[in-house]
Amino acid sequence: MNSYSSKLLEEAVNELSRLPGIGKKTALRLALYLLKKDKPIAITLGESLIRMRSEIQFCKKCYNISDAEICNICANPKRNTDLICVVEDIRDVMAIENTGQYNGVYHILGGIISPIDGIGPNDLNIEPLVKRVGEDQPQEVVMALSTTIEGDTTNFYLFKRLKDSGAKITTIARGISIGDELEYADEVTLGRSILNRMPYENTIER
Amino acid sequence: MNSYSSKLLEEAVNELSRLPGIGKKTALRLALYLLKKDKPIAITLGESLIRMRSEIQFCKKCYNISDAEICNICANPKRNTDLICVVEDIRDVMAIENTGQYNGVYHILGGIISPIDGIGPNDLNIEPLVKRVGEDQPQEVVMALSTTIEGDTTNFYLFKRLKDSGAKITTIARGISIGDELEYADEVTLGRSILNRMPYENTIER
Numbered sequence: 001m002n003s004y005s006s007k008l009l010e011e012a013v014n015e016l017s018r019l020p021g022i023g024k025k026t027a028l029r030l031a032l033y034l035l036k037k038d039k040p041i042a043i044t045l046g047e048s049l050i051r052m053r054s055e056i057q058f059c060k061k062c063y064n065i066s067d068a069e070i071c072n073i074c075a076n077p078k079r080n081t082d083l084i085c086v087v088e089d090i091r092d093v094m095a096i097e098n099t100g101q102y103n104g105v106y107h108i109l110g111g112i113i114s115p116i117d118g119i120g121p122n123d124l125n126i127e128p129l130v131k132r133v134g135e136d137q138p139q140e141v142v143m144a145l146s147t148t149i150e151g152d153t154t155n156f157y158l159f160k161r162l163k164d165s166g167a168k169i170t171t172i173a174r175g176i177s178i179g180d181e182l183e184y185a186d187e188v189t190l191g192r193s194i195l196n197r198m199p200y201e202n203t204i205e206r
Numbered sequence: 207m208n209s210y211s212s213k214l215l216e217e218a219v220n221e222l223s224r225l226p227g228i229g230k231k232t233a234l235r236l237a238l239y240l241l242k243k244d245k246p247i248a249i250t251l252g253e254s255l256i257r258m259r260s261e262i263q264f265c266k267k268c269y270n271i272s273d274a275e276i277c278n279i280c281a282n283p284k285r286n287t288d289l290i291c292v293v294e295d296i297r298d299v300m301a302i303e304n305t306g307q308y309n310g311v312y313h314i315l316g317g318i319i320s321p322i323d324g325i326g327p328n329d330l331n332i333e334p335l336v337k338r339v340g341e342d343q344p345q346e347v348v349m350a351l352s353t354t355i356e357g358d359t360t361n362f363y364l365f366k367r368l369k370d371s372g373a374k375i376t377t378i379a380r381g382i383s384i385g386d387e388l389e390y391a392d393e394v395t396l397g398r399s400i401l402n403r404m405p406y407e408n409t410i411e412r
Binding site for chain 2: 004005006007008009011012014015016018019020021022026028029030031032033034035039041042043044045046047048049050051052053054055056059064065066067071072073089090091093094
């Protein structure tokens, strides 16, 4: 005999346990929580997941997720379309937006070149980026990818593809994190930050 | 400006983060996972949660969750209705069912007496248990609650309410866990296990 006394519960547990990082035990705990709480909590959750998955779109310009054909960043006339920031996924967009320091637009690659995971340039939104840069002729493309080997590979590949487009190709600054103590910094970062030293005026907050 | 580029995503994240142990960051990770995967995964999850919450019932006899008025344990003619096992919640039912060692029926209290959390006897399915024992006249009621102070309090309260019912009132055996080494056992458990020593024949697996 199955130890679930309810097929409905069993189904919900099975579906919840498909989520990453959620095993059968956690899934059961979540399902029982939803059963214990008022009905609307489970119903609204279910409906919002269905609505999100059925109605959400990807912005035709930058591949950000969006409720309309063009996302509200691309559609905002106050954003500087001469500056395109290339990021891995939409979490990076959120992180950069939260800084309040960026006023350009984005291009979401949807991942990073990683041969070990079988992800090559054709699995990412790189062709659309090359086409977009060719058509829109932005002044600058800033690559904001992870500072890992995969990030470096992707940066290098993007640079090769974009260097003749006329746009200036930059990457986000790398160096010692603000608040870090030098003695604990890793030697690669510290070494690079000495090589790439910058005028003191640039570090004064404007 | 809000850092979510989509209202639909924001809603889903808000609803997911109501679940226990799931914060905004995890909720966002789950929502993005659902967006990345094929549509049916999110849709089926949503639908199964809605169906579970709208259709599941509590068994009228034992308060176990059930797809029908009477759960499939109470409805099973092979179960021994002369033996009622009182547990805290349905996870305990599953745990006991998984042992394959129990053939009686259950009664789910829906919690445990815990003054610190504001849970008194009237918040639990204790009245229905007293009524059920009076009506069905089982031979034995075995209390399988946690071996905590709250569990002991609840056991004592149940004992007081049931002792004149004619049923034998028992609790699950307490002692050294199977596989445990004596030197690491806590002294309360060890002391009690010496006081409550049992005939060797009882320990031989049948």
